[in-house]
Amino acid sequence: MKEYWSYLASLLGVLAFCQTLLQLIFPPELRFLSLKFLSRIFHLFSSYCYFDITEIDGVNTNELYNAVQLYLSSFVSINGSRLSLTRALNSSAITFGLSNNDCIIDTFGGVTVLWEHVVIQRQSQTFTWRPLPDEKRGFTLRMKKKDKALILHSYLDYIMDKSNEIRRNNQDRLLYTNSRGGSLDSRGHPWESVPFKHPSTFDTLAMHPVKKQEIMHDLKDFANGQSFYHKTGRAWKRGYLLYGPPGTGKSSMIAAIANYLSYDIYDLELTEVHNNSELRKLLMKTSSKSIIVIEDIDCSVNLTNRKKNNKGNYCDPEDGGNSITLSGLLNFTDGLWSCCGSERIFVFTTNHIDKLDPALLRSGRMDMHIYMSYCSYPALKILLKNYLGYEESDLDCNVSKELAEAVDMVEMTPADISEILIKNRSDKQKAVGELLETMKTRAEGNMKRGSLKEKISDEMEDEEQEKRALESPKEGSDFEQPSKKEENVKKMK
Numbered sequence: 001m002k003e004y005w006s007y008l009a010s011l012l013g014v015l016a017f018c019q020t021l022l023q024l025i026f027p028p029e030l031r032f033l034s035l036k037f038l039s040r041i042f043h044l045f046s047s048y049c050y051f052d053i054t055e056i057d058g059v060n061t062n063e064l065y066n067a068v069q070l071y072l073s074s075f076v077s078i079n080g081s082r083l084s085l086t087r088a089l090n091s092s093a094i095t096f097g098l099s100n101n102d103c104i105i106d107t108f109g110g111v112t113v114l115w116e117h118v119v120i121q122r123q124s125q126t127f128t129w130r131p132l133p134d135e136k137r138g139f140t141l142r143m144k145k146k147d148k149a150l151i152l153h154s155y156l157d158y159i160m161d162k163s164n165e166i167r168r169n170n171q172d173r174l175l176y177t178n179s180r181g182g183s184l185d186s187r188g189h190p191w192e193s194v195p196f197k198h199p200s201t202f203d204t205l206a207m208h209p210v211k212k213q214e215i216m217h218d219l220k221d222f223a224n225g226q227s228f229y230h231k232t233g234r235a236w237k238r239g240y241l242l243y244g245p246p247g248t249g250k251s252s253m254i255a256a257i258a259n260y261l262s263y264d265i266y267d268l269e270l271t272e273v274h275n276n277s278e279l280r281k282l283l284m285k286t287s288s289k290s291i292i293v294i295e296d297i298d299c300s301v302n303l304t305n306r307k308k309n310n311k312g313n314y315c316d317p318e319d320g321g322n323s324i325t326l327s328g329l330l331n332f333t334d335g336l337w338s339c340c341g342s343e344r345i346f347v348f349t350t351n352h353i354d355k356l357d358p359a360l361l362r363s364g365r366m367d368m369h370i371y372m373s374y375c376s377y378p379a380l381k382i383l384l385k386n387y388l389g390y391e392e393s394d395l396d397c398n399v400s401k402e403l404a405e406a407v408d409m410v411e412m413t414p415a416d417i418s419e420i421l422i423k424n425r426s427d428k429q430k431a432v433g434e435l436l437e438t439m440k441t442r443a444e445g446n447m448k449r450g451s452l453k454e455k456i457s458d459e460m461e462d463e464e465q466e467k468r469a470l471e472s473p474k475e476g477s478d479f480e481q482p483s484k485k486e487e488n489v490k491k492m493k
């Protein structure tokens with residue numbers, strides 16, 4: 001036995017000596033190359049092949065990585081043994097994920113594949129324009145070589161579709177906003193996101209039911225219109241311009257659209273975008289199935305100060321590319337760049353449609369112009385139902401008649417009315433009474449103001465007429481201006 005141990009010790013000693021000798025004789029490059037060669041030989045005879053899906057691809061985020069992560073999280077909770085759990089700030093969902101360097105098996109169309117989540121600490125920070133994350137993350141997909149075609153053609157597409165579906169069904173919508181000053185985060189994103197939890201829906205939106213149905217129909221047509229857009233060669237996008245006084249529900253409508261179609265919202269703060277190329281980059285980083293919103297477009301940037309050139313056409317001021325121009329914005333919504341990605345809705349809102357540049361309003365630019373009006377009676381009925389639980393039949397016949405008459409005479413926004421109803425929601429009758437009272441008072445005020453205005457304008461018109469009568473000489477009087485023809489005759493004489 002003793003002999004055996006001494007034999008083993010001497011063998012180990014010889015091996016260690018050989019290794020040191022090899023290290024001394026062969027430089028590290030040669031050793032690296034030989035290892036690479038050996039691994040090539042190994043892969044040549046192995047029946048498996050591997051795909052690496054890294055989180056960051058060059059400078060761009062790899063959408064496939066996020067999709068795989070989400071896809072695996074849907075069943076990893078049942079099959080995995082060691083999981084990472086995450087819950088985004090304010091999110092209502094817990095996400096399961098594979099722990100670092102853990103594996104999971106999946107089957108697709110009778111084929112078995114193995115996913116490994118690979119996390120490597122980044123060695124040294126080489127020089128980059130922006131800081132990179134401390135870890136390099138990625139997934140490695142292992143499959144049999146013979147299954148490669150199926151995996152590449154169908155499985156990855158399936159994962160993309162499935163992940164989109166999971167995200168829409170299980171997760172909160174996301175509300176993105178462009179970072180202050182156009183800065184990028186460590187993962188190269190110019191957008192910051194928070195879970196979007198706006199409760200507004202088309203059911204709660206107070207507007208004329210016919211108009212509402214029309215909009216909802218248009219939205220569904222758009223969302224289901226992939227083949228139509230493809231067939232007609234049009235980019236799969238749609239533009240809505242929402243205009244109307246403050247408090248009529250423009251922002252609520254955007255939230256309702258997002259909830260209706262399960263789209264994310266990109267709320268673009270134009271004042272934080274420095275130039276057209278930055279705008280283009282922001283657009284490139286938006287995902288499909290999203291709504292890109294520019295609120296108060298008339299106030300965001302000065303897009304209306306365009307000059308007429310000598311041909312009479314409007315053109316942007318020359319600024320050396322240091323600011324956003326209207327043509328840049330139109331390119332953003334209309335041009336070739338607007339087609340990167342698909343299934344996107346552009347929404348612009350304004351309180352003053354008359355202040356917008358005609359180029360923005362031209363037909364074909366924004367597909368639908370939607371006027372968000374002061375509250376009408378059909379809209380009021382929705383508010384009464386939402387806030388007080390009242391159907392029309394619950395109201396006294398006379399009261400509903402009075403409400404219907406009064407609401408058409410006052411210019412009250414749904415926001416004004418909501419306020420009164422919320423304040424008195426514990427006492428429904430009081431709420432309706434106060435609403436009616438307010439409407440009547442305002443209507444009287446409006447009428448008084450209206451008749452006063454009418455009186456003033458009548459008086460002004462009378463004065464104007466008198467003035468004109470004094471200034472213009474009477475027919476046949478001495479002060480009659482000679483006609484041009486007479487003047488010419490005089491000159492000839």
Ligand SMILES: Nc1ncnc2c1ncn2[C@@H]1O[C@H](COP(=O)(O)OP(=O)(O)OP(=O)(O)O)[C@@H](O)[C@H]1O
Nearest residue numbers: 204205206245246247248249250251252414415418
């Ligand atoms: N049409 C509406 N239906 C239901 N609620 C509404 C409607 N309009 C306004 N409101 C209520 O009033 C509040 C303000 O509405 P919202 O922010 O959507 O108005 P807006 O038109 O976007 O105003 P602004 O022009 O000032 O941005 C909302 O929180 C909502 O409760």
Ligand SMILES: [Mg+2]
Nearest residue numbers: 250251252295
């Ligand atoms: Mg708004």
